Amino acid sequence: MDTVSDMNKPILSVEHLSMKFGGLVAIGDLSFQARRGEITALIGPNGAGKTTVFNCITGFYKPSEGMIRMTGRSGDEFLLERMPDFRITAHAKVARTFQNIRLFSGMTLLENLLVAQHNTLMRASGYTILGLLGIGGYRKASAESVEKAEFWLEKTELIDRADDPAGDLPYGAQRRLEIARAMCTEPELLCLDEPAAGLNPRESLALNTLLNDIKENTGTSILLIEHDMSVVMQISDHVVVLEYGRKISDGHPEVVKQDPRVIAAYLGVDDEEVVEVLTAVGDDHVIEELDVEPDPDQGPAASSSMMAGPISETIGHSGENEGEIVKVSPQASKALEYDELQAVRQKKAKAASAGTKATARAKASPKPAAKAKTAKPAEKPAPTGPAKAPAGKAAAEPKKLSNTLAAPRGGTPDKLILIKGIGPVNERKLNEHGIYHFDQIAAWKKADIQAAEAYLAFDGRIAREDWIGQAKALAKAAKPAAKGGRRK
Ligand SMILES: Nc1ncnc2c1ncn2[C@@H]1O[C@H](COP(=O)(O)OP(=O)(O)OP(=O)(O)O)[C@@H](O)[C@H]1O
Numbered sequence: 001m002d003t004v005s006d007m008n009k010p011i012l013s014v015e016h017l018s019m020k021f022g023g024l025v026a027i028g029d030l031s032f033q034a035r036r037g038e039i040t041a042l043i044g045p046n047g048a049g050k051t052t053v054f055n056c057i058t059g060f061y062k063p064s065e066g067m068i069r070m071t072g073r074s075g076d077e078f079l080l081e082r083m084p085d086f087r088i089t090a091h092a093k094v095a096r097t098f099q100n101i102r103l104f105s106g107m108t109l110l111e112n113l114l115v116a117q118h119n120t121l122m123r124a125s126g127y128t129i130l131g132l133l134g135i136g137g138y139r140k141a142s143a144e145s146v147e148k149a150e151f152w153l154e155k156t157e158l159i160d161r162a163d164d165p166a167g168d169l170p171y172g173a174q175r176r177l178e179i180a181r182a183m184c185t186e187p188e189l190l191c192l193d194e195p196a197a198g199l200n201p202r203e204s205l206a207l208n209t210l211l212n213d214i215k216e217n218t219g220t221s222i223l224l225i226e227h228d229m230s231v232v233m234q235i236s237d238h239v240v241v242l243e244y245g246r247k248i249s250d251g252h253p254e255v256v257k258q259d260p261r262v263i264a265a266y267l268g269v270d271d272e273e274v275v276e277v278l279t280a281v282g283d284d285h286v287i288e289e290l291d292v293e294p295d296p297d298q299g300p301a302a303s304s305s306m307m308a309g310p311i312s313e314t315i316g317h318s319g320e321n322e323g324e325i326v327k328v329s330p331q332a333s334k335a336l337e338y339d340e341l342q343a344v345r346q347k348k349a350k351a352a353s354a355g356t357k358a359t360a361r362a363k364a365s366p367k368p369a370a371k372a373k374t375a376k377p378a379e380k381p382a383p384t385g386p387a388k389a390p391a392g393k394a395a396a397e398p399k400k401l402s403n404t405l406a407a408p409r410g411g412t413p414d415k416l417i418l419i420k421g422i423g424p425v426n427e428r429k430l431n432e433h434g435i436y437h438f439d440q441i442a443a444w445k446k447a448d449i450q451a452a453e454a455y456l457a458f459d460g461r462i463a464r465e466d467w468i469g470q471a472k473a474l475a476k477a478a479k480p481a482a483k484g485g486r487r488k
Contacts, residue, residue, distance in 0.1 A: 009036070009071045010033035010034060010035050010036065010071065011034055011035065011036040011070060011071055011188065011189055011221045012033065012034040012040075012057070012068070012069070012070050012071075012189060012221075012223065013033050013067075013068070013069040013070075013071075014030060014031055014032050014033070014053070014057075014066070014067075014068050015031050015066055015067040015068075015069070016029050016030070016031055016065060016066040016067065017029070017030045017031070017053070017056060017063050017065070017066035017067075017068065018030070018063060018064045018065040018066055019049070019052050019056055019061060019063050019064055019245075020064045025245055026049045026052040026245050027049045027052055027053060027056070027063070027242075027245040028244075028245045028246050029065075029066075029246070030049075030053065030066070030242070030245065030246065030247055031247070032240045032247060032250055034189070034221060034223050034238070035221070035237070035238065036071075036073075036221050037215065037219060037221055038215070038221060038222075038237035038238055039211060039212075039215055039221075039222040039224060039235050039236050039237050039238075040221075040222070040223050040224065040236065040237065040238045040239075040240065041224045041225075041226055041232045041236040041238070041239045041240070041253075042054075042223065042224065042225050042240050042242065043225070043226065043227070043232055043239060043240070043241050043242070044241055044242035044243055044248075044265070045243060045265060045423060045425065046421060046422070046423040046426070047244075048242040048243055048244060048245065049242050049244070049245035050193075050225040050242060051099060051193060051225065052245075053242075054096060054191050054193055054223075054225060056068060056080075056081065057080055057088075057094065057191060057223070058080075058085060058088055058089075058094055058096050058191060059080065059083055059084055059085030059086075059087075059088040060085060062081065063081050066081065067079060067081060068080040068081045070092050070094065070188075070189065072092065072093065072188055073188060073219070078091065078092040080092060080094070089185065092188070092189075093185070093186065093187050093188040093189065094187060094188070094189045094190075094191060095182035095183070095185045095187035095189075095190050095191070096182065096190070096191040096192070096193065097175075097178040097179060097182055097191070097192050097193055097195060098178070098193055099193045099194050099197065099225075099420060100420065102178070103166040103167070103174060103177060103178060103181070104166060105165060105166050105167025106165055106166075106167060107165065107166060108162065108163050108164060108165060108166065109153060109158055109161055109162050109163070109164060109166055109169070109177055110146070110149055110150075110153070110162045110163065112166050112177060112181055113148075113149035113152060113153065113177075113180060113181055113184045114145055114146070114149055116181045116182070116184040116185055117145040117148065117149070117184050117185070145184075148184055149180075149184060150162070152180035152181075152183050152184055153180060155180065155183075155210065155213065156176040156177065156179060156180045156210060157176070157206070158173060158176060158177055158180065161173070171198050171199075171477075172198065172199045172200065172203040175195055175196075175197075175198070175199065175203075175207075176206075176207070176210065178195075179192065179195065179210065179214075183214065183218070183220070186218075186220075187220055188219075188220060188221065189220070189221050189222075189223060190214065190220050190221070190222050190223070191222075191223045191224075191225075192211075192222065192223070192224050192225065192226075193225045194225055194226055194227060195207055195211075195224070195226065195231075196226055196227075196228040196231045197227065197228075197415075197417060197418060198415055198417075198418045199228075201230075204228060204230060204231055207231060208231060208234055208235050211224075211235055212235055215235075224236065227417060227423055227424055232253065233253050233257060236253050237252075237253075238250075238251070238252065238253075239251065239252070239253050239256040241256060241259070241261075241262050241265070243265040243335050248261045248262060248265055248335040249261055249262045261335035261339065262335075264335055265335040399447065399450055399451035399454055400451055401433060401434065401435065401444075401448050401451045401452060402445070402447065402448055403435075403440050403443055403444070403448070404433060404434025404435060404440075405434050405435075405436055405437075405440070406434065407436075408431075408436035408437065409436070409437065413431060413436035413437065414436060414437045414438045414474070414478065415427075416430055416431075416435070416436075416438070416441070418438075418470075418474055419438075419441070419465075419467050419470045419471060419474065420465055420470060421461060421462075421465035421467060422467070426456055429455055429456055430452070430455075430456075433452075433455055435452075437475070438471045438472075438474040438475035438478060439471070439475040440471075441467055441468065441471035442468060442471040442472040442475050444462075444467075444468055449462050449463065449468075
């Protein structure tokens with residue numbers, strides 16, 4: 001086997017991956033690669049399909065279409081979409097952490113890390129009682145497991161709490177313990193789902209150091225889903241950006257950061273802003289297209305949980321639904337809106353340059369009037385009225401939330417992004433509407449939910465994702481932390 005060229009192969013190749021839930025295309029024809037020994041970040045707005053990609057890689061979901069090829073250090077190739085999840089962990093050596101922490105909270109930190117090495121220990125026992133009693137290689141394997149667990153507890157600065165129940169750890173420490181547990185399986189590919197969620201700036205910095213250390217010193221490659229841009233931009237070698245399940249950018253962080261499609265999609269340009277620009281350039285046709293009412297069959301156009309994006313307008317699927325065409329709304333994708341904007345600009349520039357040429361020709365021509373009549377007008381007159389508002393938006397009278405605050409209590413808002421479904425953009429919007437704390441969301445009644453959904457252009461998502469339940473749990477968890485001095 002040609003090990004050198006194998007080592008140069010990407011550790012992970014995702015090819016034409018699609019994942020469909022009923023009529024919803026969570027991932028559509030996605031291809032990207034993760035290189036060996038690098039940190040690859042998968043970013044995108046809420047509902048873009050990042051976790052679904054992880055679930056396909058780790059065998060939790062079987063993709064509707066496409067291939068996920070993993071190349072091990074030895075040169076062995078694994079087609080992950082064909083493997084059951086336990087084989088992906090044991091043979092392909094892929095480990096993961098979850099968006100919502102999943103530890104054995106009643107077990108000690110050390111026990112959590114030993115459980116992660118269960119497979120190795122069972123193999124060493126020869127699957128016999130005699131083995132478990134210490135005969136054969138079990139005793140040695142057991143000692144090595146403890147050593148490895150202690151090594152990762154040291155690395156994650158948790159060694160002093162090795163014998164405490166995992167459930168007693170503060171949130172940031174539990175996140176580190178999850179990474180330590182994954183590393184105890186000696187993975188070749190470590191998939192981390194939002195490891196910085198809920199961390200304060202100091203903890204985020206420590207996470208950066210830990211992940212860089214793993215990358216430099218273990219040879220483990222990392223695939224990272226993260227909303228915290230300070231983490232993504234500082235440690236990633238390569239960034240892939242998704243919007244509505246489609247890839248809209250792929251490259252070095254510095255390049256991706258400046259990609260206008262990413263800025264439009266990820267940072268969330270408001271529809272009104274796009275319409276404003278289009279109005280300014282005077283293309284009524286595109287404005288009308290952006291103005292279409294949501295298709296009731298597809299759900300709300302602006303919701304991140306709606307049908308996958310319109311980078312290609314339709315997508316076919318194989319299998320039992322072969323030939324089925326899934327429609328998408330032309331209003332969904334901010335990246336597409338940006339593309340349309342560019343097309344309008346180019347059209348205007350072309351028209352302007354054609355107009356200049358026509359004027360020059362007209363000046364030089366002995367029969368100006370006749371020629372000029374056949375020429376297309378170079379410019380449309382600039383619209384004189386106010387910018388046209390998107391259909392349905394102007395008429396909607398915003399409802400009010402009942403429990404807003406003028407400012408966060410104690411000057412420090414809660415990290416609302418800890419609620420699954422709230423990303424940085426929606427957190428900002430909620431703050432702008434006077435919602436800063438978990439207990440405020442926990443106290444919402446039906447009218448508040450309707451008001452919040454109107455602000456955030458969501459449809460039923462708050463109930464579907466159980467924001468109230470999540471907020472109640474987080475508000476409850478925040479109380480002892482405040483006593484312990486973590487929150488001011
Ligand atoms: N098991 C499922 N059944 C139905 N729909 C699903 C399922 N899993 C995910 N989805 C939908 O697929 C889309 C992508 O979800 P996913 O969780 O992958 O997004 P994400 O980018 O990870 O979002 P976030 O940043 O909020 O975690 C969403 O519209 C989601 O509602």
